[in-house]
Amino acid sequence: MNQPELEQMTAAPNSWHMIRALAGIGLMCALLIVSTYELTFDIIKQNKAEVLERAIFKVLPGAESKAIFIVKDGQVEKLIGDGNGETRYYAGFDANDDLVGVALEAGGQGFQDVIHILLGFNPEKQIIIGMQVLESKETPGLGDKIEKDPAFQKNFEALDVALSDDGSSLKNEIVFKKNGTKSNPWELDGITGATISSKAIAAILQASASQNMPVLYKNREKFKQQ
Amino acid sequence: MNVLNKPLEIRTSPHLKSSVSTNQIMFNVVIALLPVTIFAIYSFGLAALLMLSVTTIAAVLTEHIYCRLNNKESTVGDWSAAITGLLLGLTLPPALPLWMAVLGSIVSIMLVKVLFGGLGYNVFNPALAGRAILQAAFPVAITTWHPAFLADRFTHIPSSSLAWPFTTATYDAVAGATPLGNMKFNHVAAEVSDMVLGMTSGSIGETSAVLILLGGAYLVARNMMNWKIPVTIFLTVAVFSGIVHFFNPTTPTPLFMLFSGGMMLGAVFMATDMVSSPITDRGIIVYSMIIGIMVVVIRLWGGLPEGMMYAILMGNAVSPLLNRALKSRVYGTGRKGGAK
Amino acid sequence: MDTNTFIKGLWKDNPVFVQVLGMCPTLAVTNSATNAMAMGLATAFVLIMSSTLVSLLRNFIPKQVRIATFILIIATFVTVAEYLIQAISIDIHKALGAFIALIVVNCVILGRAEAFASKNSVGKSILDAAGMGVGFTFALLCLGAVREILGSGTFFEYQVFGHGYEPWVLMILPGGGFFTLGAWLLLFNYMKERKAAKMQEISA
Numbered sequence: 001m002n003q004p005e006l007e008q009m010t011a012a013p014n015s016w017h018m019i020r021a022l023a024g025i026g027l028m029c030a031l032l033i034v035s036t037y038e039l040t041f042d043i044i045k046q047n048k049a050e051v052l053e054r055a056i057f058k059v060l061p062g063a064e065s066k067a068i069f070i071v072k073d074g075q076v077e078k079l080i081g082d083g084n085g086e087t088r089y090y091a092g093f094d095a096n097d098d099l100v101g102v103a104l105e106a107g108g109q110g111f112q113d114v115i116h117i118l119l120g121f122n123p124e125k126q127i128i129i130g131m132q133v134l135e136s137k138e139t140p141g142l143g144d145k146i147e148k149d150p151a152f153q154k155n156f157e158a159l160d161v162a163l164s165d166d167g168s169s170l171k172n173e174i175v176f177k178k179n180g181t182k183s184n185p186w187e188l189d190g191i192t193g194a195t196i197s198s199k200a201i202a203a204i205l206q207a208s209a210s211q212n213m214p215v216l217y218k219n220r221e222k223f224k225q226q
Numbered sequence: 227m228n229v230l231n232k233p234l235e236i237r238t239s240p241h242l243k244s245s246v247s248t249n250q251i252m253f254n255v256v257i258a259l260l261p262v263t264i265f266a267i268y269s270f271g272l273a274a275l276l277m278l279s280v281t282t283i284a285a286v287l288t289e290h291i292y293c294r295l296n297n298k299e300s301t302v303g304d305w306s307a308a309i310t311g312l313l314l315g316l317t318l319p320p321a322l323p324l325w326m327a328v329l330g331s332i333v334s335i336m337l338v339k340v341l342f343g344g345l346g347y348n349v350f351n352p353a354l355a356g357r358a359i360l361q362a363a364f365p366v367a368i369t370t371w372h373p374a375f376l377a378d379r380f381t382h383i384p385s386s387s388l389a390w391p392f393t394t395a396t397y398d399a400v401a402g403a404t405p406l407g408n409m410k411f412n413h414v415a416a417e418v419s420d421m422v423l424g425m426t427s428g429s430i431g432e433t434s435a436v437l438i439l440l441g442g443a444y445l446v447a448r449n450m451m452n453w454k455i456p457v458t459i460f461l462t463v464a465v466f467s468g469i470v471h472f473f474n475p476t477t478p479t480p481l482f483m484l485f486s487g488g489m490m491l492g493a494v495f496m497a498t499d500m501v502s503s504p505i506t507d508r509g510i511i512v513y514s515m516i517i518g519i520m521v522v523v524i525r526l527w528g529g530l531p532e533g534m535m536y537a538i539l540m541g542n543a544v545s546p547l548l549n550r551a552l553k554s555r556v557y558g559t560g561r562k563g564g565a566k
Numbered sequence: 567m568d569t570n571t572f573i574k575g576l577w578k579d580n581p582v583f584v585q586v587l588g589m590c591p592t593l594a595v596t597n598s599a600t601n602a603m604a605m606g607l608a609t610a611f612v613l614i615m616s617s618t619l620v621s622l623l624r625n626f627i628p629k630q631v632r633i634a635t636f637i638l639i640i641a642t643f644v645t646v647a648e649y650l651i652q653a654i655s656i657d658i659h660k661a662l663g664a665f666i667a668l669i670v671v672n673c674v675i676l677g678r679a680e681a682f683a684s685k686n687s688v689g690k691s692i693l694d695a696a697g698m699g700v701g702f703t704f705a706l707l708c709l710g711a712v713r714e715i716l717g718s719g720t721f722f723e724y725q726v727f728g729h730g731y732e733p734w735v736l737m738i739l740p741g742g743g744f745f746t747l748g749a750w751l752l753l754f755n756y757m758k759e760r761k762a763a764k765m766q767e768i769s770a
Contacts, residue, residue: 014628017628018628018630018631020626021623021626021627021628021631021635022631022634022635022638024626025623025627025635025638025639026638029638029639029641029642032642032643032646033642033645033646036645036646036649036650037649039649040649040650040652040653043653044649044652044653044656047652047653047655047656048656050656051656051657135660139365139735139739192366323732326732359736359741362735362736362739362741363734363735363736363737364732364734364735365735367732389732390730392727392731392732393728393730393731393732394730394731394732395732
């Protein structure tokens with residue numbers, strides 16, 4: 001840059017310089033973002049799949065492999081490719097390729113914000129066999145016990161979600177009970193100090209089970225094809 | 227003391243000086259709190275006695291040590307630190323680990339009172355703010371209630387009280403929920419007569435409505451408390467919860483609202499704190515109504531069973547604003563503020 | 567090379583404890599040492615990269631559009647940092663949440679770009695940004711450590727106390743952030759005052 005040019009720049013705004021700077025830097029930034037996106041895309045996708053897989057194998061104890069199913073035109077079928085938007089049913093299989101259960105996502109309003117959870121169903125025995133919190137903003141130390149409290153997790157060893165005789169709804173509503181007063185297999189034993197969060201989980205469970213259990217039970221044979 | 231060192235007088239003339247000193251008022255508050263304190267010790271036994279002595283001593287010591295460290299004359303002689311400690315103790319559950327109670331006293335005095343400049347300068351009621359911080363720090367311990375009238379209450383100290391500092395307590399006897407907790411989570415209302423007499427479980431000093439009112443009446447009779455604050459709070463709560471109860475009978479009755487939880491203790495001894503409540507009459511009415519409405523809103527629609535503490539703290543927070551917005555008319559000026 | 571350019575960000579001009587800038591991430595994501603560390607490093611990364619680029623292009627950018635250009639550059643590196651964090655660990659990305667995107671509005675970064683990088687050579691700018699970045703990370707770590715140790719009884723998820731420890735839940739709630747920041751500021755100002763008093767004694 002020679003002397004007259006520099007003087008011109010500092011003296012009067014030159015719109016060409018401004019456009020040049022903004023466009024040039026904008027282009028450079030766009031390139032930078034796109035290349036980072038391309039570079040990290042596969043790693044991020046793999047990371048996300050891993051997180052989901054870890055949760056699925058946790059709510060389906062004993063599962064070692066999984067297959068994804070969707071409902072299309074009222075029919076359960078295996079998901080081929082990436083798919084988009086449909087409710088996904090994750091079937092988990094153990095080492096002998098026997099169906100352990102079917103996992104699916106559910107959500108509902110908690111104390112602070114929406115709680116997202118992953119539920120593991122055993123369609124054959126009509127029980128819930130696992131629950132993992134995927135995302136929650138419940139109060140640390142109280143509400144977040146729904147994630148860690150071992151006594152609360154015990155609820156999900158075999159929570160009864162048996163269907164009524166015509167197979168269209170739950171026989172017993174999943175109800176919340178105060179800590180230590182659970183007496184039936186379809187009741188949820190709450191956490192002391194986290195009443196609202198545990199009630200929220202009961203409500204999510206009830207909504208998800210009454211909606212999905214009939215589908216799961218009717219199609220329980222279909223999930224067995226790996 | 228040199229005249230220039232005195233804090234600026236903020237009121238307009240006439241400047242009448244009362245013969246009643248801070249010490250006298252504070253000492254009378256202690257007397258008014260005595261019946262409540264004695265009943266608390268009677269109903270909760272050694273646990274309450276220990277708790278109240280520990281919080282009081284810790285509060286006084288904190289203030290004394292602070293003054294010493296800053297080379298100031300010790301201000302513990304005005305009884306206000308002792309009252310803060312005693313009031314804090316009265317709002318805590320009886321079997322709360324004592325180390326938490328000590329921490330609460332230190333926070334009340336250090337963080338809420340002396341850091342703001344000491345007595346007369348604190349924005350919030352120190353005892354209540356200290357309890358709010360304890361509640362946020364140890365939410366489980368502070369909502370674990372101890373049964374009242376246990377047979378061995380005068381011979382046995384609950385093991386949770388004596389938990390080592392910084393450790394989790396193990397509770398040997400846990401009472402069911404308080405009347406408010408029962409109402410909120412189990413939809414069971416306690417008998418109002420039990421709550422009036424103090425037969426229910428709850429914080430150390432909040433259970434007996436009769437004795438709290440007695441103490442309040444004593445202070446009012448000696449002209450050391452503004453009766454308009456508790457009366458307005460009670461009226462607001464009764465009317466507001468009455469309206470809600472009329473349209474939705476599943477909500478608690480006004481009587482239940484008045485006699486449950488910390489309503490009495492809060493309205494009589496906390497909301498009337500001279501430092502953290504407004505100074506003008508109109509300000510006091512608005513302040514008390516805010517507290518009354520907030521407590522009903524929190525109890526009925528909030529996540530917590532009890533809202534008295536937060537309602538009063540909110541009232542405290544707006545009182546400087548009320549002082550500014552609802553100034554009393556300067557003597558000798560017209561209604562619009564200009565000179566006549 | 568002037569080492570003072572680097573050192574001043576650590577201590578004398580610490581972005582959090584002295585300049586009191588970037589309060590939003592300081593209060594919001596310091597509820598554990600891991601989160602504080604991740605946030606500090608992400609901010610330091612954006613700070614160093616954007617300062618470098620701004621300094622490199624400082625003769626190319628007209629004065630009238632400099633703020634727009636700086637923001638463009640900062641936003642780019644924030645987006646890059648967001649992808650990188652997701653690639654490193656989804657869990658950390660979840661814990662930091664919206665605050666990664668909010669690095670854009672962290673005044674420390676724009677402040678350094680405007681006040682230093684746009685007027686100094688590349689080498690000096692990198693030193694300055696690194697100092698500020700390390701100072702920011704250090705401050706966040708100070709808060710995160712206190713809050714995690716008191717609030718959860720752990721440090722970098724490593725159990726500090728025995729199992730009987732009663733955590734001070736308050737410390738990992740937003741209120742605890744304010745208390746901790748207040749306490750650190752108190753300590754820093756106390757030390758500063760004492761040092762100033764000593765200097766006066768010596769000169770007198």
